[in-house]
Amino acid sequence: MQIFQHYIGGQFSDGATQFESLDPATGQVWALMANACEDDVNAAVQAAQGAFLSPEWAGMTATARGKLLSTLADLVAENAQRLAEIETRDTGKIIRETSAQIAYVAEYFRYFAGLADKIEGAHLPIDKPDMEVWLRREPVGVVAAVVPWNSQLFLSAVKIAPALAAGCTVVLKASEDGPAPMLEFAKIFDQVGFPKGVLNIITGGPDAGAALTRHPKVDHVAFTGGAETARHIVRNSAENLATTSLELGGKSPFIVFDDADIESAANAQVSGIFAATGQSCVAGSRLLVHASIKDEFLACLKAKAEAIVIGAPDDMATEVGPLCTMRQRETAKDLIARSLDVGAKLVTGGVALEGDGFYFPPTIIDCANAPDAPCLSNEFFGPVLSVLSFEDEAEAIEMANDTEFGLAAGVFTQNLTRAHRMINAIRSGIVWVNTYRAVSPIAPFGGYGLSGHGREGGLQALLDYTTIKTVWLRTSDDPIPDPFIMR
Missing domain, CATH: 3.40.605.10 (Aldehyde Dehydrogenase; Chain A, domain 1)
Incomplete structure (x- = not known):
């Protein structure tokens, strides 16, 4: 002791x-x-x-x-x-x-x-x-x-x-x-x-x-x-x-356009929501993906999420460890259950792991039929991603700003002028373009x-x-x- x-x-x-x-x-x-x-x-x-x-x-x-x-x-x-x-x-x-x-x-x-x-x-x-x-x-x-x-x-x-x-x-x-x-x-x-x-x-x-x-x-x-x-x-x-x-805190939007590099954006999304077991104030917990690539992107993301190594936090091979408290695990279970009750669908995860410790698996929830699901507006502080799709840039901006928070956002696109328009339109203290969770002592954070x-x-x-x-x-x-x- x-x-x-x-x-x-x-x-x-x-x-x-x-x-x-x-x-x-x-x-x-x-x-x-x-x-x-x-x-x-x-x-x-x-x-x-x-x-x-x-x-x-x-x-x-x-x-x-x-x-x-x-x-x-x-x-x-x-x-x-x-x-x-x-x-x-x-x-x-x-x-x-x-x-x-x-x-x-x-x-x-x-x-x-x-x-x-x-x-x-x-x-x-x-x-x-x-x-x-x-x-x-x-x-x-x-x-x-x-x-x-x-x-x-x-x-x-x-x-x-x-x-x-x-x-x-x-x-x-x-x-x-x-x-x-x-x-x-x-x-x-x-x-x-x-x-x-x-x-x-x-x-x-x-x-x-x-x-x-x-x-x-x-x-x-x-x-x-x-x-x-x-x-x-x-x-x-x-x-x-x-x-x-x-x-x-935040419910940071992670926005993927149809011209984005799918593999790169998926890797960044994995880092943005599952790194630190989702226990990050800047977690990219709201995926907004262009409707034309939604199925492809979700399939890629699901495969990556299910390949994540869950294990003891002191093992260098572990990629997702336990939540810090039992209280967080219970909150995640409750918010997921309430979201499924109003029409959201589990893509993967969602069930607390058996055994000792406060483990919860990487979870993806498709909210296409539940735009008012609690998972979209409440901060989990856990490895839970909520997904919506958009048809055009204007809708993506509206959805990104549909939150009381405004800490961070991610934008994935190869279109430079579109990237600048998104930077100007999104109400958040940090905007990452084609990257996520980068920090430096030189750069303000808030x-x-x-x-x-x-x-x-x-x-x-x-x-x-x-x-x-x-x-x-x-x-x-x-x-x-x-x-x-x-x-």
């Missing part, structure tokens, strides 16, 4: 209580996690605020902050395999994905390390001859970062890295579902040499999240998760007037509508952790002539 602790003010602690964490591959308890109460949350925020105001951090140059982040990047890269193994054990995400993803997470810390001393202000050509006015970008303050269990080292890095580069301090709450990799990451962070309290990592349930996001000393909340939880966070932020950045606001990655993410200070300097030595007139 492994035991994982909180990291608060540069110290490791067990927290008020502990809770058990299940191995999704077996359904058995494998570790004990510290469970944050309100006192733990308060201690973490107090540590973050103390560090933010301390001369060791507030007085550190931006270049020095960047060097610390660069050292952190090196340590993450060195420890990527160990972190990957822990994430696989605690969340069920397959080892071939966690290994590759965590190795790439180091690049996010390197990118923002390089940006730390590139934050610039501006001089204003003010309309008053005896004034110099300039703008300074300063850190917003204490950041509450709340992350889900899926891809949590990646989703944490895109918050921690820009926040620290900007000079903020952070309290990160890892999801109670699979927090082990973040609590292990704390041990790596502790080796770097940051001032104590700059980063604090805790875990716990909704009560801990509520205490953190409404805390009066929190200045910004960065959240990744579901829309309903985001609503609670926004309500909580009314207590402290914290700014928010929200990266939420969405529209119920997919949230704010961006992660790129220069814009760094600026989201800053605030503007306007400085006025009077250059005249003459006395102010009239104190009752604004000048």
Whole structure:
């Protein structure tokens, strides 16, 4: 039985209580996690605020902050395999994905390390001859970062890295579902040499999240998760007037035109919905395929789905592992049953696998006779693809935008002008053309509508952790002539 602790003010602690964490591959308890109460949350925020105001951090140059982040990047890269193994054990995400993803997470810390001393202000050509006015970008303050269990080292890095580069301090709450990799990451962070309290990592349930996001000393909340939880966070932020950045879910359209490369598009669709066992906010979960190629494309996709290797997540041969929780598996079963009741048809999959663990097979549902099926509008967070067909470009656009979400979209076509029209017409924060699920620290990531606001990655993410200070300097030595007139 492994035991994982909180990291608060540069110290490791067990927290008020502990809770058990299940191995999704077996359904058995494998570790004990510290469970944050309100006192733990308060201690973490107090540590973050103390560090933010301390001369060791507030007085550190931006270049020095960047060097610390660069050292952190090196340590993450060195420890990527160990972190990957822990994430696989605690969340069920397959080892071939966690290994590759965590190795790439180091690049996010390197990118923002390089940006730390590139934050610039501006001089204003003010309309008053005896004034110099300039703008300074300063850190917003204490950041509450709340992350889900899926891809949590990646989703944490895109918050921690820009926040620290900007000079903020952070309290990160890892999801109670699979927090082990973040609590292990704390041990790596502790080796770097940051001032104590700059980063604090805790875990716990909704009560801990509520205490953190409404805390009066929190200045910004960065959240990744579901829309309903985001609503609670926004309500909580009314207590402290914290700014928010929200990266939420999606029902992303994956659009295949009749001139697309069938094999390439099918491979991308497999990656878009079945990779990570479908547990991805950008999962291409709505396939919109041109009616003239629907049968051919579905046949190709069905063959690929049924050839996927389902197995233990720590086996490099496995392509789809278990879902992270039993709750997700039950949600998938319920949504599929309700969709079949209104006329949708199973193409493949759809039945939970027998035996230990939270396994669910790659599933394709044809919704041709059920345009209002629940599977088309609800986020599964599982390996379930819903399919509709379209007759022309205008219908494809209408169907793509028929959602409250707007995180991502994929367009597959060899027609360049059509691709540009689709890019312009689709309401989503990301549009991939003839590819899917590509990410980079250089490129912003985020969405529209119920997919949230704010961006992660790129220069814009760094600026989201800053605030503007306007400085006025009077250059005249003459006395102010009239104190009752604004000048």
